[in-house]
Amino acid sequence: MPLNFVCRTVTLEQVLRCSFGLNKTEISILRHLLYQKEEENIEEIMKHVKKDRTTIQRGVKRLFQKELLKRRQLNLKDGGYVFIYSARPKAELKEKINKIFHTFQEMVGAEIQKW
Numbered sequence: 691m692p693l694n695f696v697c698r699t700v701t702l703e704q705v706l707r708c709s710f711g712l713n714k715t716e717i718s719i720l721r722h723l724l725y726q727k728e729e730e731n732i733e734e735i736m737k738h739v740k741k742d743r744t745t746i747q748r749g750v751k752r753l754f755q756k757e758l759l760k761r762r763q764l765n766l767k768d769g770g771y772v773f774i775y776s777a778r779p780k781a782e783l784k785e786k787i788n789k790i791f792h793t794f795q796e797m798v799g800a801e802i803q804k805w
Contacts, residue, residue, distance in 0.1 A: 709790045710756050715741055716749045720758055720777060729762060729774035750775055758783065 703717055712720070718739045723730065736746050753759040758778055765771045777783075 705787065709787050710758060712753075712756075713749075715739070715745055716753055719746065719749045720753055723759065723775060723777040724780065726776065729760075729776045731764075731772050731774050735775070757786075 706712055706717055706720070718741075719735060722735065722738050732743060732746055732750065735750065736743060739746060741749075750759065754761050754775070760776050760778055761773050762775075763771050764774050
C-alpha cells in the first residue's frame with residue numbers, strides 16, 4: 691500500500707530499500723523468503739527469483755549480514771554441507787524498520803529545531 695509523504699508516494703518496497711540499503715535483487719529474495727513456509731537453499735531461491743547463482747549468493751550474503759535472514763547449516767550424508775535460509779519473522783523486521791524511522795524522526799526534529 692503506497693503512503694503519501696507530502697509530495698511523494700512511498701511504497702513498502704521503497705521503505706525496505708531505504709531502511710536497509712537493499713537493491714532490487716535483495717528485495718526479491720527477501721520478499722520470496724518471507725512467504726515460504728520452509729527454509730530454502732541457494733538452488734531453490736534461484737528457481738523463484740530467476741537470477742544466476744552468484745547474484746543470489748551475493749544477495750543472500752548481504753541480507754544475512756544485515757540480519758534480515760536466518761541461516762542454518764545442513765550436513766550432507768556423503769560429507770559436506772549446504773546452507774539453508776529463511777527470512778526473519780515479519781514482526782522482527784517491522785521492529786527494525788520502526789527503530790530506523792524513529793531515529794530518522796529524531797534527526798529531522800533536531801534539524802528543524804536548529805532551523
